[in-house]
Amino acid sequence: MSTATHCPYCALQCAMHVEAGPGGAPAARPAPFPTNRGGLCRKGWTSAELLNSPERIVRPLLRTDRSGGFAATDWDTALEHVAGRLKGLRAEHGADAVAVFGSGGLTNEKSYLLGKFARLALGTSRIDYNGRFCMSSAAAAGGRAFGLDRGLPFPLPDVASAEVVLLAGANPAETMPPMMGHLSGPRLIVVDPRHSATAEQALAGGGLHLAPRPGTDPALALGLLHAARAQHLLDEDYIAARTTGFDQAWKHAAAFWPEQTEQVTGVPAQRVREAARLLATARGAYVLTGRGSEQHAKGTDTVSAWINLALALGLPGREGSGYGCITGQGNGQGGREHGQKADQLPGYRRIDDPAARAHVAEVWGVDPDELPGPGPSAFELLDALGTASGARAMLVLGSNPAVSAPDAGRVRNRLSALDLLVVCDFVMSETAAMADVVLPVAQWAEERGTMTNLEGRVLRRRAVLAPPPGVRTDLEVIAGLAVRLGQPAERFPADADAVLAELGRASAGGGADYAGVSPERLEAGEELFWPVADAGASTPRMFLDGFAHPDGRARFAPVGHRPAAEEPDAEFPLIATTGRLMGHYQSGAQTRRIGELAGAEPEAYVEVHPDTGVRSGVADGDWARVVSRRGAALARVRLRADARPDTVFLPFHFGGEEAANNVTNPALDPVSRMPEFKVSAIRLERADPP
Numbered sequence: 001m002s003t004a005t006h007c008p009y010c011a012l013q014c015a016m017h018v019e020a021g022p023g024g025a026p027a028a029r030p031a032p033f034p035t036n037r038g039g040l041c042r043k044g045w046t047s048a049e050l051l052n053s054p055e056r057i058v059r060p061l062l063r064t065d066r067s068g069g070f071a072a073t074d075w076d077t078a079l080e081h082v083a084g085r086l087k088g089l090r091a092e093h094g095a096d097a098v099a100v101f102g103s104g105g106l107t108n109e110k111s112y113l114l115g116k117f118a119r120l121a122l123g124t125s126r127i128d129y130n131g132r133f134c135m136s137s138a139a140a141a142g143g144r145a146f147g148l149d150r151g152l153p154f155p156l157p158d159v160a161s162a163e164v165v166l167l168a169g170a171n172p173a174e175t176m177p178p179m180m181g182h183l184s185g186p187r188l189i190v191v192d193p194r195h196s197a198t199a200e201q202a203l204a205g206g207g208l209h210l211a212p213r214p215g216t217d218p219a220l221a222l223g224l225l226h227a228a229r230a231q232h233l234l235d236e237d238y239i240a241a242r243t244t245g246f247d248q249a250w251k252h253a254a255a256f257w258p259e260q261t262e263q264v265t266g267v268p269a270q271r272v273r274e275a276a277r278l279l280a281t282a283r284g285a286y287v288l289t290g291r292g293s294e295q296h297a298k299g300t301d302t303v304s305a306w307i308n309l310a311l312a313l314g315l316p317g318r319e320g321s322g323y324g325c326i327t328g329q330g331n332g333q334g335g336r337e338h339g340q341k342a343d344q345l346p347g348y349r350r351i352d353d354p355a356a357r358a359h360v361a362e363v364w365g366v367d368p369d370e371l372p373g374p375g376p377s378a379f380e381l382l383d384a385l386g387t388a389s390g391a392r393a394m395l396v397l398g399s400n401p402a403v404s405a406p407d408a409g410r411v412r413n414r415l416s417a418l419d420l421l422v423v424c425d426f427v428m429s430e431t432a433a434m435a436d437v438v439l440p441v442a443q444w445a446e447e448r449g450t451m452t453n454l455e456g457r458v459l460r461r462r463a464v465l466a467p468p469p470g471v472r473t474d475l476e477v478i479a480g481l482a483v484r485l486g487q488p489a490e491r492f493p494a495d496a497d498a499v500l501a502e503l504g505r506a507s508a509g510g511g512a513d514y515a516g517v518s519p520e521r522l523e524a525g526e527e528l529f530w531p532v533a534d535a536g537a538s539t540p541r542m543f544l545d546g547f548a549h550p551d552g553r554a555r556f557a558p559v560g561h562r563p564a565a566e567e568p569d570a571e572f573p574l575i576a577t578t579g580r581l582m583g584h585y586q587s588g589a590q591t592r593r594i595g596e597l598a599g600a601e602p603e604a605y606v607e608v609h610p611d612t613g614v615r616s617g618v619a620d621g622d623w624a625r626v627v628s629r630r631g632a633a634l635a636r637v638r639l640r641a642d643a644r645p646d647t648v649f650l651p652f653h654f655g656g657e658e659a660a661n662n663v664t665n666p667a668l669d670p671v672s673r674m675p676e677f678k679v680s681a682i683r684l685e686r687a688d689p690p
């Protein structure tokens, strides 16, 4: 039997058929779909292997001792135990004693029900999710500029007809290979400190690779704006008719003539002029940003600087041109819309907006005053766990913060200090291994639900096969706990279609409006891009007639350049930056358990320029300790002549001693609360193998 569904991993959400039948192992095959053009990367091809993994957890587990022992139990016992402990901690310490940590990998329905569970069943303000570490800077900058943020406010195939595409801090050739099918026609300008696979393709196609010093992207964007204006290439009519705030933004760009830009970023002045001309004179052009722009303590301003450039060239809100953010996690878009963020209610509504509270409270059948207010952001929530001012218990769904949070050693210490850690997962991730209770949940192909991909396209995930006996869906877990915490059963349905219908009502009239999304429309193959306000609606291209601010105009943000939160010095003379590999996904909890992927990339590594290797006393193939002020990560040295001598690169898919996030900096962006993942001052030391 073959069932059409979508990949469990990244935001491209490639379409696939999963074949599953008696006696045979499930297998994934690519399926026709405009976003991935019938392609899958190796992660997609191998994704079904985990369904039958011997490492699946199939019984609820209760910790028996601190040294790692668990005992299997039945669901009633596990849920009663969890609910009882939560009630006790709430009674003793108040509702905010319990925290919830969600994920940009959860379906729309789970994201929604989890937010509702936190606010109603637990009454806590302490809920946030790992998307805070992923997309929050782009979401903040997009909202600021356009009044509403949708990753790509146009279908991805639109970019194929452009003449030039600038990719800032994105490496889709490695992270989303099928996306490159849309990028083979345009000339690419790739902005990345690393000589990435995408940079290589840009150069091969006659494009440019601009390799700024990590943390200097705003200066480069300002320099490109300056160079475009100096060459009289700004779209003055568009600026006058469709935007506000150019003059204030220009004050920051005025000083960044190309030679000054070169001094700050290291990108040659001539390249800055050339890139500006190429982008500004293209018949169709897109500026696309990724995590490399966002994961900074100034991530919001960095993305704003790229948006300012796009606005000055008249790109957003036009057919054949635009600005977009390439989301990362599978539901990086939907996961940030439905209320699992600390400051948000469903429909992209602010939790401190009285009208939003009244609307959602009515859908939920409660008084608005019952809803808690905004809570701390992801890192702040994690960093306070087990302290006098933090939560005493936490429920984790779809996330592995012991590996993926910044300053991960510090976060692991905080997780250890909890009175109760409950983790829903299907394998024993590093975070699950620290839990007091592990609840085994279904995987993507074992349940129904919807996802919203990087284009704002709502997709139907279908159940291909039943979960193993003893395993429940996340929705069933949430519903089971809610009832045990005293909620009426009808308030927490475990059926995905019922949750989607309620999500539609709760989001109606909000920015991300799903009111017209229905299983029937999705099963009929309709292409649904939000906002979907009613049963006839879909919005493939946004902002063509105006932006979402009340006056219909986009806003330039008055942003300048400022240094990274931490600069190299004598003790830590190098910069570490982090990123993804083709063969692994996020914390690697899933992909490190897939034979082909683990075989291809079995261990952490660090890319080092040969001169830097000599200076640091490490040779190709050595093990090195990458040491920052916060901790150390072990990694095998790979010398690369095309690396920047001042920068090393670490993939972040490995755990324990090899976790790249052992060294990363938790300095936070003042707007998005995004940590400074991409710039950490480090030194290299030769080390023994782990």
Ligand code: SF4
Binding pocket: 007, 008, 009, 010, 011, 012, 013, 014, 036, 039, 040, 041, 042, 043, 044, 045, 175, 176, 177, 178
């Ligand atoms: Fe497609 Fe991403 Fe899955 Fe690869 S991981 S198959 S690019 S959705």
